[in-house]
Amino acid sequence: MKRSSLVVFTLWFAACASARAEEISFNRDVRPILSANCFACHGLDAKQRKADLRLDVADGALAERDGHVAIKPGDLAKSEVWRRLISEDADVVMPPPSTKKKLTAEQKATIRKWIEQGAPYQKHWAFETPTKTADPPVQNGAWAKNSIDRFVLARLDKEGLAPRPEASRATLIRRVAFAVTGLPPTPKEVAEFEGDSSPQAYEKMVDRYLQSPRYGEEMGRHWLDVARYADTHGLHLDNERSMWAYRDWVIKAFNANQPFDKFTVEQLAGDLLPNPTQDQLIATGFNRCNVTTSEGGAIEAEWLYRYAVDRTSTTVQTWMGLTGGCAVCHDHKYDPLSAREFYSLYAFFYSAADPGMDRNTNTTDPFFKLSTAEQKAALTKLQADETVAKQQLEAIAARVAYADPADAQPPPAKQPVRDVWLDDVFPNGSKVTCSSRNNSVWATAPEVDPPLGRRALKQFGASNYHDKFENSLQPFVIPENPKLFVWVRLDEYEPSQTLSLELITSRGNRRFLWGNPKNYGAATTDKSWLGEAPPSNQWVELVVAADKLDLQPGDTVRSVSLAQFGGVAWWDGLIITGDTYPATDLRSSFTAWWKDRAGKETPGIPGELAAFLKAGPTLTRSASEEKPEDKKSNELKDKLRQFYLAFVARASDAELQQHQQAWLAANSAKTLLEEAIPGTFIFKDLDKPREAFVMLRGQYDKPGEKVEPNVPAVFPPLKKPTTESRSTRLDLANWLLAPDHPLTARVTVNRFWQQLFGTGLVKTSYDFGSQGEPPSHPELLDWLAIWYRENGWDTKALVRLLVTSATFRQDTRVAADLLRLDPENRLYARGPRFRLDAEQIRDNVLYVSGLINLEMGGRGVKSYQPPNLWEPVGYSDSNTRFYLQDHGPAIYRRSIYAFLKRTAPPPFMSNFDGPNREQFCTLRERSNTPLQALQLLNDTQHFESARAFGERILSEGGETADERITFAYRATLSRSPKPEELAVVRRALDQYLQRYRDDSAAAKQVISVGESKRKTNHPDTELAAYTLIANLILNLDETVMRN
């Protein structure tokens, strides 16, 4: 559909509108010719302009220059343009032969007629404010259900054509259900509609679907194409980003029928509204959906520039339907958008607060935490609880009796210890790094049931995915007879290839491996290899014995790194046991600890104690001998000891231990909730705006003239609340929505029309400029644009208006002569018929089969995908290198919730023309390829759906084969099969029944595809045969089309 047919369309007018052939319209007939052939040198772009002549505006073309005039109205002989057009002389003829452009005889005739008729100029149609015309008179007024139909019919009358009759109810309900919800109707819904004899049956049916939450999902996915939404950054590492909340906001906004003007303002400038709500901030994610990089060596300034260009182009495209990209490098050759004007628009976006380098994290600033009211309240309470628990612990520590074992004579005997190095939270004060570049990920029940505490550390994907924590406040000391334990659980489907536990100690590094040691450059003969990977899908306690640890009592561990390679693993409860001598133990003796910390930085120490601790133990006198100068230091020492007892030492008495544990529990409860609250990318400006410049030839390091935020001159001027201040994105958004703006409403209604009818009234919905196609029904486009705005930008009402028109309800049969006359159905003399979109095709089989999971929202899900699609392309260190499929209900979610990795999108999208979301897409193609056929036949998702549908047919479809096939047809196509169809399917069914009766092993294989469980006990043979019949019906042309 991207294939331009500008010429076709122009000729189309010539062919179809012969009645008007003598009246030449500048915009309709002449401008396309001049634009394609002349404007590059005689148009808007001053730098490229030759002979200082403009032909795009009357002022230039009609002016006399040196006794010549380019175009003399009504006088061919005196028109230099005409002389040049028809010249045979290579030095004179226009366009010059070097351009390889040439006018056809027909085009020349058009120019001739236009000059003869007085060469009237018009501003390009799309830059004139829309005007409302009255409904035109039509021959068969009874056919029309609303104004849309009158405009369509008036045109058909002119062409001597008649519309098609209304389609059958079965066809209509399926058409509406897909158009409005992206899913087919259920057999029950079909029966209800067919049985409803009220005159408003159709409207009632439409309204029911408009109220469904599925409506927002269907509308939303179209918008997400424009917004270029995806779940990864898109460039270089292509790591995951967290902004699904924006996707969910779009769906919610459509479901709540948010008026399009608010929808616009919140996305472009939600952050600039007074006291913006959480939703208004999420909405600004629109301008954070662009691709970003953090490639090593990349130059910050270059990327800040590129992001602003992307945001400008996307905004211009989305609301104005113009291709701003050209003006990045030079004045637009065809449309009145100079480079200076482009950069004035760019100035609205160039002060964005997000960095040039996204840091490869999923939380690139500005990042906004999304807490619900309940979460906010719960968090406040947990924070208070934690504060209280901490205060109580400190109070106990202040009054507890403590005798330093270092002072005891004789020294106390050795004692058994069991120290927890890691449980629900990382140790106090430790520095934590995760190789994913994001925060570490923790899992709780029901995902896993941690053997210790409330959550387990989760690791997934990537080669050498690791979490490392170092320099904790509590020292990690090796006891005598040490034994290190850690719980681990490997994933059922994607067990890690290798597990690694690495310690950096005062006696050097120690690494311990389980599983394939090669991934860490080791061999099974190495000391570091402790055995095979543990069995998956269960908690296993790994043990490192003393001889393997090879450390001496008193050695300290500076950092611990837990890692896995290439799968999914959960870790929990890193514990060391052994014996310790209290007199020298850092967690028993205050003095020993203080000595150890002397001269070192200790993390997590309150400010006033830090220097005191670092200075080392000072000689202090007892209270009785205390001199005035000792007072301060004794106070500090007391405080330090209290701090030590509360947060560093093992509890020396029961009460202290109880409060230590209470505080740990409160702290982890608080941390767990804090970390469970997701966030999303939002758009913000820097406090102080960056200066913006025209960038010469589109190069980031070649600034030219300075520019201020402003809008192109061809449009109505920007209205600002105050004259002094710099214009903002909010001003820009309001300007787009002003009643005199010629484009926003037209562009928007055209996209909705395209969505519902398959092709826009302006076919080039991405280009309303002079290189795009003029509208097929200009009056109708303007009527709709004004109607939409005057009805408060009510999108549901607009959709309702479109789908309740008689134009929409026609049947799709097309006679050969009409097909010849109007192959693309631009006149609407028949109903719209086109292939379902990628998401609809997948959702359809899930819905018909009953497998679908209609849960809404949340992080992107990963359904079935053939192996090795991410791995061969992914950067080695990317956190989206390994595709880790979800399991259970997640794989049956609607397609809008699928995880979209930009550099390797899921085949169900890319095979069916889904964009990769690297840049905006306002128009998808509808290809028809053998790769699609292979996917619909063989993809696990599709074949499993056939299996589940087969089961449904057997359970719900009645007893006889004919009843069952009829049920399958009704469930899929909303209609019963015709006798001939029934016969064809029966024949195939009989063959399959025989086939699988003869080969029960094959039958077993067929009915075992996919992860979902069988629900019934139908014989294998029958189920296998009906699986293939379901597979057949789900592959019918009629099934993958919106009819």
Add this chain to the structure above:
Amino acid sequence: MHPFLESQRHQTRRQFFGSTGLRLGGTALAGMLANAATRTANAAPQMLPPLPGLPHFAPKAKAIIYLHMNGGPSQIDLWDHKPVLKEHFDKDLPDSIRKGQRITTMTSGQSRLPVAPSKFKFAQQGQCGTWVSELLPFTAKHVDDIAVIKSVHTNAINHDPACTFVMTGSEVPGKASLGSWLAYGLGSESNDLPAFVVLTPIWSSGAAAQALFTRMWSSGFLPSSYNGVALRSVGDPVLYVQNPPGVAARDRRVMLDALSQLNQRRFEELGDPEIQTRIAQYEMAFRMQSSVPDLTNLATESKETLDMYGPEVHKPGTFAASALLARRMIERGVRAVQILHRGWDQHGNLPRDITSQCYDTDQPIGALLTDLKQRGLLDSTLVVWGGEFGRTVYSQGTLTKENYGRDHHPRNFCMWLAGGGIKGGMTFGETDDFSYNVVANPCHINDLNATMLHCLGIDHERFSFKFQGLDQRLTGVEPQQVIQDILA
């Protein structure tokens, strides 16, 4: 043209050509399959024609094999012999050479930019005497068929934009890749394989490597049916080409017979030609279920041939196996084959890692050229070798005589072309003594693209697609030139 005729042409191309570039082989198919080992240029009428007017002139090459060495292979260690560098070992790169050019932020913070001469020996090879590094003994035997361009330069300094640029002629994502352009413009000569196929072999060192992006073989703004089709070594060679377990080919046949009857009925009812296209595509899918396994079955190759590609050819997914598959695809009429080999981004430990990369690729490339030549296919196949940029003469990180690293260098790097339309035994372009600046005959990436299109009979200036208000071209909006000097 009348709108209906336009639409018909459109339909015809979409039905028979669009959609992965496959065209219906109808009755000719049996003959094609029987004859699969030879390119049967005139065995069947080309039901999937090129765009009207294409090729613009008689092409020298009908097909292209593009060997992309991803990461930026070091020109200084492979092709751009700079003996004088020995004298500059560990001396600073002179300011007169660097001229304040931008460098990446990976080395812009280095206190010094010390010159690192190549540790590898160079020798003159062939009749022509082209200098080649000892790392490439097999390729070296073919220098008389190769034109080395030493002066290729690009706009981008980082991998992602540079890869996008070298493959699509633009740094900004969204443009069409070379292979997609060729599939779009020239159609397919294969009855049962895609027009544009991509392979992404493994690299034996397994060291961390830069990413690839599907946009490197994407159709961009062209219809998505011109996307490159990945031929895979793990799982189905082409996605979903295998039936589910328990479904045999004859079961599929039963279904497709029923399916086409039912769809045909539907067509008779509605008259929409798209339904017939769908029927045809299902039949094509069915044929692919046998033609693709036939393509990837290397058991039919002789021992001599297999040996020539080296020991790795027996491992699926290696560069060697990919190179052999490339030849098999060219025989079967595939228009464009792209092999993207990762692992060439050697910021450190360059000598060790480049040796491993050359082990992967050199022998298979030599074998591919020999193999094509022996079968008379080299004259009609353009073979291209190169990365997305070059590497710096100065060392990144610690420099010793034996070990060094090199940063990205977009200002000049080497690529080579051989086969259809190319004058062998020559070098084009010169760089200064430091391989840091082009001093003669610069060749921009899009000059190279223009030259490749020329070899395939396409005038790059007249090969455009209207999108976003522009006549989009592979070679961009700036004027570009075909490098006439390297043409035969």
